[in-house]
Every structure is written in structure tokens, then in C-alpha cells.
Amino acid sequence: MDEGKMDENEWRYHGEGNKSLVVAHAQRCVVLRFLKFPPNRKKTSEEIFQHLQNIVDFGKNVMKEFLGENYVHCGEVVQLPLDFVKQLCLKIQCERPESRCDKDLDTLSGYALCLPNLARLQTYQFAERRPILCVEIKPKCGFIPSSSDVTHELKHRVCRYCMHQHLKVATGKWKQISKYCPLDLYSGNKQRMYFALKSLLQEAQNNLKIFKNGELIYGCKDARSPMADWSELAHHLKPFFFPSNGLASGPHCTRAVIRELVRVITRVLLSGSDKGRAGALRSGPGLRGPPVCEASPFSRSLRCQGKNTPERSGLPKGCLLYKTLQVQMLDLLDIEGLYPLYRRVERYLEEFPEERKTLQIDGPYDEAFYQRLLDLSTEDDGTVAFALTKVQQYRVAMTAKDCSIMIALSPCLQDASSDQRPVVPSSRSRFAFSVSVLDLDLKPYESIPHQYKLDSKIVNYYLKTVHAKDATVMSTRFKESEDCTLVLHKV
């Protein structure tokens, strides 16, 4: 990229999250990722450069190690002409969803990250113009804590995502509760994975987006977004999954196309042999929580049918879901066990503020930082060193709980000879695919108190509303059966 000759007209708004905004180049497969800040939060250019460089270093030295070389794209920090950034910011403003406009794009530093456009990542080197379908999934936390520091027993049975859904709907973030449960997606059980993916397609929230040739064709921006339209989605997908067949339109066609999509995505998610060192993190069976979440409609229906809980995770060890889950499980103590350790580090830093650098709280995220993450001991010897290791592991785990997985699919030609690209078959076509992870920015040390408060808010809200309601239903049922028994006794 020639940073000297930048033209804002060559870039388009692509998407944004809470902390960054992404624009894509109209022709080339690259994006620029800018940081966003609340309007009055001024950061110096040097601070922004350092923040972005930390993101790159963390990707290179930590996440590539854990997740594997091929899945992680770190990109590079680039310096852009300020005039270009200002014009670009004005140009894209009207396309930004209102709910994201509480933060502004950083137009003062001129720094951004330049990354490959993962929504158009070509698996072919020469056929630049091949159509491409891309599915982005933000799977969230795939396990239930088993830590003995957990105070609410409910947290050992219902996953955080399912509990959090109720608070999100109550606060108006989303309109309705999703049937998606991360534990189903991470189960490795095909039936449960289909159910999870279909649930995401029904209620995408911020957990699913679909792009065609780099353009967003499915996904919702906020609670005001229109209802998901499967027939429109099927219309987009049909040429990919039924290229040469005149499958009629209508509900039958829609179902067939969606089924194919779900099957292909499941296969891709279960594939993979990329090396990574997530194996070094295996925490052993004793530290794992239960394999199902009681709130998942899938496991509820199994229970209603009197079936046993399904097998424990059958994810193949090479696949990205497995590796991501291993990194998530670096959160061994749960926020309830972690918070007192965070306080220990805080007290130390209050006394010795100059030590913040030595403790690598704000980087550098280098090989030494990575090596310390591998210490999985949970025996607290009362030291600051122990507390610090757990704090850093927790930050990395939280990062893995909030990252997204991008799956890019491009149809193979009938006569295409197989080269090194992985290929996934569907019933009427074949796709070359690539899988990548995005949003691997290390969560800030400062967010730990917020996590602690939010956790208790989520659990208390769930206990107060859903759980209390469930208990009433249960006790009514119990009363009914008691009444019934009484009647029988009377007879």
C-alpha cells in the first residue's frame, strides 16, 4: 500500500465493533482497522501507535502460538495522511449504525492497522474474481466454570451467554432471546452444532454475519434491525450451493439451501490440522465444567425426552474451535476467584507504581509474556507473581471468549485439480475454504472490575427473573403431582 497516495473514494465502510472501525479497499483484498474512542477521550499519537503495535505483537507472540500460524493474521501498523483519514471519516459517517456512534474514529493520530480482508480472502492465487462467501461467527464462551470460587451454584449449570441473553433483552440491546448456546457449538456433536448454527441464523444478534464478495448480506446491526429474511438469504446462497440445478424457489428451496450452508460450516469448523500450542494448555478433566448448559433448548428437549446428556466435547484437536476453547479455559478461577488476585496486584502497584512496566501490564507482549501464560498451577502461594500470572491468563482467556471466526468459501471449478487448499464438499458443489480469527486484541487490565460487576449483574438478573419463574413452574408442577397423588390416595 502506498500510504503517500491515499484516496478515500477507493475505500468503503465495512463494519465496526465497540472499539474499532473497519474500511475495505474497493479492489484490493485489504482493510484498514481504526481505533475508536469516546468523544472526549484524547490519546496522544504515540499512545495510539503503541496500542496498535501491542495488538500486532500480541497476535504474533501469543495468539499465533496458541491458535496456529494459519489462523491468525496480525497485519501491520501503517501511518496515513491525516487529510485522507479526515475525508474518509466524513464519507463513511452516514453508513455507521446509530448504536455505534457513541464513539468516534481516531482521526488525529493517522495510525491504523492494515490487514488482509478476511471477508474476501482468496484461497486461489490467480482467480481474483472468483465469487466468495464468508461467514463470521462470534462464538463467545464455550464452557461452564468448574472453579470452587464460584458462589452461585447456578453458574455451574447455566452458561454465561444464556444467562446474559436475558439481561440483554431486558436492557433493549436485542429484541428476543436467542436459542443459540455456545456449548452446543463447541460440543463437536454434529446435531448440536447444526442446532447452534441454525439458532444463530434465526437470531444473529452480533454473533453471526454473512458476506458475499465482501458485502454484508446477512446479520443485524442492533435491536432495530429488520427481522432476518431466510428466503432472501437463500436467494443469495443458491448459486453457491446449487450452481447448475434449477431447484425451485419457495420454502422447500430455502430450507435446502440453509441446510447445505449449515452442513458445510459444521464440516469446516470440525476440520483443521494447523499446528498450534494450545495443547500445552490442556487443563485436565478435573478442571472442566459440565458438557451441557441447562438453559440450551437443545439439552432441555433431550431432558424432556428422558435422554442422557450427550457425550463430552468431541472436537478434533486440530480444529480452531478446540484451540479457541483451550485458550478460553485459561480462565481457571472464574472472575470470582480472579478478582481478589487482581486486588492483590492493584495493592502492589499502588505501593510500587513504577513496577507496572516490569510486570508487563501494558506490554510488551513478547515471548517472555507468552511463556508465563503456560503456568497452569492454581495453588496460591500468596505472591504477587502468582496473582499476576492468573490476571494475565484471565485477560487472554477473555480475549478468546470475544474473538470471531471467519470462514471464507469459494466454489471449486468442476475440473479443478486439487492443490494444497483444503476443500469441503456439499451435496452439489465443492468449496475451497480458509478459516481465520479476528479481533484478538488483548483485553485491558482495567476492565477486570467491570467484569466482576457485570458477572454479578448477569447472574442476579437471571436468578431474579428466569430462575425464579422456572422455580414457580416447577413448584406448580410439583403441587399438581402432589394433588394427583392425593387424589390417588383418596381413591
Ligand SMILES: O=P(O)(O)O[C@@H]1[C@@H](OP(=O)(O)O)[C@H](OP(=O)(O)O)[C@H](O)[C@H](OP(=O)(O)O)[C@H]1OP(=O)(O)O
Ligand atoms: O462482556 P460481554 O460478554 O458482553 O462482551 C462484550 C461484547 O458484547 P456481547 O456480549 O458480544 O454482545 C461487546 O460486543 P458489542 O460491542 O456489544 O457488539 C464487545 O465485544 C466487548 O468487548 P470490548 O469491551 O469492546 O473489548 C465485550 O466485552 P468483554 O467482556 O469481552 O470485554
Ligand SMILES: Nc1ncnc2c1ncn2[C@@H]1O[C@H](COP(=O)(O)OP(=O)(O)OP(=O)(O)O)[C@@H](O)[C@H]1O
Ligand atoms: N481483517 C478483517 N477482514 C474483514 N473484516 C474484518 C476484519 N477485521 C474486522 N472486520 C470486520 O469488522 C468488524 C469489527 O471488527 P472488530 O470485531 O475487530 O471490532 P471491535 O470493535 O474490536 O469488536 P468488539 O466489539 O468485539 O470490541 C468485524 O465484526 C468484522 O466484520
